[in-house]
Amino acid sequence: MQHPFPVGFIAPVSAREAYLEPYRPWIESVTGCPRSDTLTLQFDFPFGQLATEDLLEGVVLDRQCLGSVPSLRPFVTRWELPPGCSPRIEMIPTREREGAVTKRRLAWDPHWKEAPIAAWLKGARHGIVSVNIPRTASLVHGEVSWQQWTIMNKSDAAHCMKLLRQVEPERRITVFGGRDIVLPENGYDWGSVVLSQSLNELVRKDFEAFWKSEAWFTKRGLPYKRGFLLYGPPGSGKTSAARVMACHPLVSAFAIDLGNEDLPSGALFNLFAVAADRAPSVVIMEDLDRVLGGVSEPRRPGNITIQQLLNCLDGLATQHGVVVVATANDPSKLDPAILRRPGRFDRVVAFPLPSLDLRSDYLRRLSCGELDEETILQAARESEKLTFAQLREAYILTGQRAFCDGSVIAAEDLISAIQTVRGEANPAATRLDGRGLGFESQGASTHFGPTASSNP
Numbered sequence: 001m002q003h004p005f006p007v008g009f010i011a012p013v014s015a016r017e018a019y020l021e022p023y024r025p026w027i028e029s030v031t032g033c034p035r036s037d038t039l040t041l042q043f044d045f046p047f048g049q050l051a052t053e054d055l056l057e058g059v060v061l062d063r064q065c066l067g068s069v070p071s072l073r074p075f076v077t078r079w080e081l082p083p084g085c086s087p088r089i090e091m092i093p094t095r096e097r098e099g100a101v102t103k104r105r106l107a108w109d110p111h112w113k114e115a116p117i118a119a120w121l122k123g124a125r126h127g128i129v130s131v132n133i134p135r136t137a138s139l140v141h142g143e144v145s146w147q148q149w150t151i152m153n154k155s156d157a158a159h160c161m162k163l164l165r166q167v168e169p170e171r172r173i174t175v176f177g178g179r180d181i182v183l184p185e186n187g188y189d190w191g192s193v194v195l196s197q198s199l200n201e202l203v204r205k206d207f208e209a210f211w212k213s214e215a216w217f218t219k220r221g222l223p224y225k226r227g228f229l230l231y232g233p234p235g236s237g238k239t240s241a242a243r244v245m246a247c248h249p250l251v252s253a254f255a256i257d258l259g260n261e262d263l264p265s266g267a268l269f270n271l272f273a274v275a276a277d278r279a280p281s282v283v284i285m286e287d288l289d290r291v292l293g294g295v296s297e298p299r300r301p302g303n304i305t306i307q308q309l310l311n312c313l314d315g316l317a318t319q320h321g322v323v324v325v326a327t328a329n330d331p332s333k334l335d336p337a338i339l340r341r342p343g344r345f346d347r348v349v350a351f352p353l354p355s356l357d358l359r360s361d362y363l364r365r366l367s368c369g370e371l372d373e374e375t376i377l378q379a380a381r382e383s384e385k386l387t388f389a390q391l392r393e394a395y396i397l398t399g400q401r402a403f404c405d406g407s408v409i410a411a412e413d414l415i416s417a418i419q420t421v422r423g424e425a426n427p428a429a430t431r432l433d434g435r436g437l438g439f440e441s442q443g444a445s446t447h448f449g450p451t452a453s454s455n456p
Contacts, residue, residue, distance in 0.1 A: 016040075016149065019133050023116055026082045030118040031153045032126040039157050041150050045072060045164060047119050047130040048112025051079055052089055056110065064097045064182070065109040071168040079119045080127075087115040113146075121163050128152040128160060173246055173284065176271045178257035187247030193240045194354070194362050194388065202349045203228065207245055210323065211280065227313065227324040227344055229288075231331045232351030235389025238327040239286065241351075245325050246282050255284040258291040258304050268304050272312045272319060279321030288338070289328040306335050313344040359383050359391060366395045367409075375411040383418050390425060394418040 020027065024035055031038050046067050053066060081087060090111040095104040116131040129151040152160055171183040190204050210226045217224040228245075230238040246253035254275050256268065275281040292306055313324065326345065328334060338344055354362065359380040363371065371379075383391050394417040395409075401417075402409045 016133055020116075020131065020151075023082055023129075023131075026118075027116070027129050027151055030080075030127040030129055031151060031156075033153050033155075037154055038151050039154055041152070042147060043150060043164075044148050045130065045150070045167060046112075047072070047076075047079065047117050048087075048115075048132065049110065050076060050119075051081075051087070051117050052110045052112055054079075055087070055089075056108075060096065060105055060107040062094050062096055062107045062109050065094070067170045068167055075121050075163050075167065077120045077122055079117055081118075082116055085115055087117075088113040121160055123163070124156045124159055126153045126156050128156070171247070173253040173255050174274075176254070176256040176267050177260035177263040178255070181255070183243075183247050183253070188244060188249055189247075190244055193237055193244055194358055194365070195237070195241070196355065196358060199241075199349065199351065202347055203230070203241055206347060207248075207323070211248070211250055214321070223320070225319045225322050225324075227326075227346050229326045229328065229331070229339070229345040229348045230351055231289075231328045231348070233353060233387055234329055235387030236351040236353065237388055238351050242284050242286070242325045242327060245323070246284055248282065250280050251323075252278040252281040253284065254281060255286070256304075258285065258287075263304060265304075265308075268308050268312055272322070275322050276319050279319075281322050283322060283324045285324065285326040287328065288326050289330050289333040292334070306338070310337060310344065313338075314341070353385055354388055354391075356380050356384070359386075362388055362391060363395065366392065371409065371414075375409075375414065378411055379414045379418060382415050383422075386418070386422065386425075390421050391418075394421045397421070 027038070028034055046069050049066050050069050050072060053061065053069060090113060092109040092111070094107055094109040096107045097104065112132065114132050114134060116129055118127045118129050120127045130148060131151075132146045132148050134146055171185065171187070173181040173183060175181060190200075195204065207226075207228070214224055230241060232238055246255075252275070254271055256271050257263070271283065275283050292304070292309065312319075324345070331339060331348070339348060360376055363376045363379055367376070379394075383394065386394070394414065397417040397420065398409050398414045401413060
């Protein structure tokens with residue numbers, strides 16, 4: 001027989017104060033004032049990770065897991081824990097992410113949990129208290145989220161906030177409904193992407209000009225926002241270009257997992273609201289044709305709709321300083337309302353299969369000078385209609401064979417690998433009924449929406 005039990009709900013603020021109550025005397029001692037004279041602010045700085053590094057001295061830690069600790073440490077003079085408090089640190093086995101992958105040492109990925117920690121910042125009269133408070137986000141699923149709160153004396157707030165604003169946050173793409181993506185420090189490098197002259201004009205130069213022309217937009221009363229839809233076959237460089245755009249040193253980067261069935265219906269609106277609040281920013285939306293489709297296309301399960309996307313792209317919100325970068329393999333599957341109206345996606349840009357010149361350029365980059373020009377041109381001619389990804393796979397296949405044989409890459413081996421990759425791709429690109437799949441079945445000459453517009 002099942003026995004009922006009472007379930008109570010408590011406001012988040014009340015739950016937070018109840019959690020902090022046992023530490024009240026210590027918090028008041030650190031901040032130098034009664035709790036009523038403090039400010040409680042929600043922001044994320046790795047005070048716990050800083051303490052972890054000190055407490056686990058001699059333990060091999062994955063430096064990348066410490067986030068912005070190196071940037072924070074110069075501003076912290078000392079730290080302490082509440083009397084009698086034994087901190088709880090989740091330790092996940094990992095490896096150092098520096099140097100050659102196969103030679104990385106075994107290491108630990110530490111995660112500071114709920115123990116409060118006090119820190120004294122340079123020039124501040126009193127300490128501040130940082131605490132991660134767990135909360136159950138869903139009674140049904142039992143999901144636990146962590147919120148970091150920082151408590152400080154009101155008189156120290158201006159100084160502490162000015163100091164902490166100098167801490168460089170870790171570069172990442174914040175993913176709504178998914179796991180955040182850490183970006184490389186020097187990721188804003190258009191030289192890492194092979195672009196034709198046309199794509200260089202339509203994407204790179206337009207993107208860079210936009211960030212320099214806010215005054216031009218404002219003077220003319222134009223909304224200061226931009227939208228790019230990059231379409232083409234998988235492996236043609238769309239995602240690589242979007243990743244470079246997300247690495248721009250000026251911007252905050254965001255993305256959303258549109259295929260996540262657990263996303264609330266308002267997630268897309270929240271994403272654009274946060275991106276606008278943290279502008280300048282870039283919002284990346286991958287595989288629109290796969291996850292949304294058009295009016296006649298079946299849509300994958302999920303709570304995000306085309307109408308919501310259209311409202312976000314050109315609704316009442318201004319989105320001042322927001323650039324949207326979306327990708328699609330086959331734009332013919334998208335609702336025409338997305339494609340036909342500038343202001344939603346101002347630039348609808350095709351990333352076609354690479355030309356002979358681009359394939360040659362890509363092979364030169366891959367070979368790092370190990371292939372002679374005759375071999376490069378021969379392989380480029382043989383690889384017609386292959387994507388960059390397929391060409392890369394052919395080169396890797398050849399390189400692995402040469403490495404195992406203790407030899408160098410020969411022209412005939414590279415040609416053979418290209419033919420192998422081509423043979424593997426053809427069956428995968430065909431339905432069981434013989435019809436073509438995806439972008440290539442549409443034909444390269446199909447035109448979707450505006451492909452060019454005037455730069456300011």
